[in-house]
Amino acid sequence: MRYWMGVVQREHVHRGLAMGIAQTNHGAAAGLRRMEPGDRLVYYSPKTAYPEGDALKEFTAIGVVSDGAPWQSPEAMWRRRVDYVEGVRSVPIAELAGELELTSKPNWGYALRRGLVELSAHDFALVAAAMGASELVPAEAPSAG
Secondary structure: OOEEEEEOOHHHHHHHHHHOEEOOHHHOOHHHHHOOOOOEEEEEEEEOOOOOOOEEEEEEEEEEEOOOOOEEOOOOOEEEEEEEOOOOOOEEHHHOOOOOOHHHOOOHHHHHHHOEEEEOHHHHHHHHHHHOOHHHOOOOOOOOO
C-alpha cells in the first residue's frame, strides 16, 4: 500500500468528491497510473480556486483508491475512482507542519509543484487522524519523534 497527496485547489476537490473520482496534474494520466487499488489518497488544497482563489493551505479530502484502472473522460481528462471518507474536517497544514516529514525538508513546497506526492505512512497517519479518518490510519505508521 502506498500513500499519496494530490495537490489540487479546493473547488476541483469538491467536484471530484461529488463524482467519486480523483484527477491530478490537470487531468494527466501518469500520476493516476502509479496508484493501485487500496492505496490511500489525501488532497492538499493550496487555494480555494484557480487561478483567482484565496490562499487556503489545507488538507481537504481523504479516501481509498477503488478497484479499476484510470480512464479518460469525454473531456480528455484522466480519472480514477476513489472511495472518499465522508464527514472529515479540513485541516490547515500549519497545524501539522512541525510533525510532518514532508515539511521537515528545506524548500518542501517545491515538491508540491508535481501535483502528486508520495507520502510516508507516518505523514499519512498524522493527516488522517487530524481529519477524523481514523479508519485510514495505517497500523504500520511509526510514531512521531
